[in-house]
Each structure stands twice: as structure tokens, then as C-alpha cells.
Amino acid sequence: MTTTDPRVAYGDARSQEACGEEACGEEARGEEVSAGDFRHTIGHFATGVTVVTSVGIDGQPVGTTANAVSSLSLDPPLILVCFDLSSQTLEAVRVHGAFAVNVLAAPQQELSANFARRGLAAAWDGVRHRPGRTGSPRLHGVLATLECTVEHCLPGGDHEIVVGRVRDVETGDADAPPLLFWRGTYAALGGEPPLRSLPRGA
Numbered sequence: 001m002t003t004t005d006p007r008v009a010y011g012d013a014r015s016q017e018a019c020g021e022e023a024c025g026e027e028a029r030g031e032e033v034s035a036g037d038f039r040h041t042i043g044h045f046a047t048g049v050t051v052v053t054s055v056g057i058d059g060q061p062v063g064t065t066a067n068a069v070s071s072l073s074l075d076p077p078l079i080l081v082c083f084d085l086s087s088q089t090l091e092a093v094r095v096h097g098a099f100a101v102n103v104l105a106a107p108q109q110e111l112s113a114n115f116a117r118r119g120l121a122a123a124w125d126g127v128r129h130r131p132g133r134t135g136s137p138r139l140h141g142v143l144a145t146l147e148c149t150v151e152h153c154l155p156g157g158d159h160e161i162v163v164g165r166v167r168d169v170e171t172g173d174a175d176a177p178p179l180l181f182w183r184g185t186y187a188a189l190g191g192e193p194p195l196r197s198l199p200r201g202a
């Protein structure tokens with residue numbers, strides 16, 4: 001296998017063993033990075049903020065704030081969310097088999113803080129929402145919602161990676177800026193506009 005083999009470049013499951021055991025020697029593996037150093041460093045990677053919602057076994061809405069969310073595949077349309085193994089929302093997502101990713105706008109910081117509290121029924125008081133196609137709550141006033149059914153659940157250390165197949169999408173107010181999370185705190189886009197917009201579909 002050469003280094004230009006795309007399976008090595010993208011590290012798919014088949015190449016993992018070769019990468020871990022052959023391609024990366026003792027030196028590359030080195031000492032373990034501490035949780036604190038890892039958290040601090042990965043925090044420099046700015047993300048959006050979402051509330052991932054689903055339906056609990058009692059039929060009540062559940063949700064958690066999540067920024068470990070990524071687009072995964074265009075065809076088929078897949079998205080992934082990484083849930084802490086102790087997450088009550090994860091438990092609901094596994095049983096309900098569906099979830100919605102609600103992308104927050106900058107003025108929705110309070111909503112983010114609200115859903116960062118563990119499984120409080122009271123967290124839904126005053127939160128405007130309606131059930132989407134899969135029954136998962138769509139939050140009012142968000143930038144976008146992607147409604148998904150669960151395609152795979154994969155192990156990911158102290159998290160579980162839930163891969164969702166996107167079944168329905170909706171976008172909201174195009175002018176509202178996104179809520180960001182950066183270096184352990186909320187952030188907003190700077191005043192400077194981006195140099196150049198990417199063409200649609202790029």
C-alpha cells in the first residue's frame with residue numbers, strides 16, 4: 001500500500017490497522033496527550049452550536065446542546081453527532097431512531113445554555129417548537145434544521161458517534177448570524193466580511 005492510497009489518506013476502517021500498527025511507528029504514537037491539553041487545543045477549532053432533539057420513551061421532547069456535529073456524506077446525505085455516553089438524549093435517540101439537528105443563531109445563547117443542562121423537563125418550558133416529520137422537535141427561530149433517522153451508532157471512546165440519514169431540511173432567516181463556540185466560550189462572527197464567498201455547490 002503506497003502513501004497515496006486514498007484509504008490511508010482518509011483513514012477508513014480497512015486502513016486503520018495498517019495505520020496504527022505499521023505506518024505509524026512508536027515515535028509517531030509517542031506519549032498520550034492529556035485530556036486538558038487536548039480540550040484546550042481542539043477548542044481553537046471554531047464550531048457552530050446546535051441543539052439536537054429527539055423524543056423520550058415517555059413521548060416527551062428531549063434535547064442537548066451539541067457542537068460535535070459534522071456533515072459526513074452528500075450521497076447519501078449523512079450527518080454525524082458525537083454524544084457523551086452518559087447523555088440522556090443519546091438514550092432517547094437510540095430508542096426513537098430519529099433526531100433533529102437545530103442550528104442556533106447568535107441571539108440564541110440562552111437556548112444553548114438551557115439545553116446544556118442534563119435532561120431537565122423544565123428546559124422545555126417556554127421553548128417554542130413543533131414536531132417534525134420524524135416527531136423530533138424543531139425549534140422555533142433557528143438558522144436551520146436537519147431531520148434525520150439513525151443510520152449507524154459507532155463507538156468513539158467516551159462518546160458514541162451517531163450517523164444520521166438526513167430526511168428533511170429547513171432553513172430560516174438567512175440574515176441572522178450563527179452562534180459560535182471557540183476556545184471554550186461563545187463567540188460571534190467578526191465585523192469583517194469574508195474576502196470572497198464560495199460559489200454555491202463548491
Ligand SMILES: Cc1cc2nc3c(=O)[nH]c(=O)nc-3n(C[C@H](O)[C@H](O)[C@H](O)COP(=O)(O)O)c2cc1C
Nearest residue numbers: 064065066067068083084087088089116117118119
Ligand atoms: C457549546 C456546547 C457544546 C456541547 N457539545 C456537546 C456534544 O457535542 N456532545 C455531547 O454529548 N455533549 C455536548 N455538550 C454538553 C451537553 O449539552 C450536556 O452534557 C447536557 O447536559 C447533556 O444533556 P442530556 O444528558 O440531557 O443529553 C455541549 C455543551 C455546550 C455548552
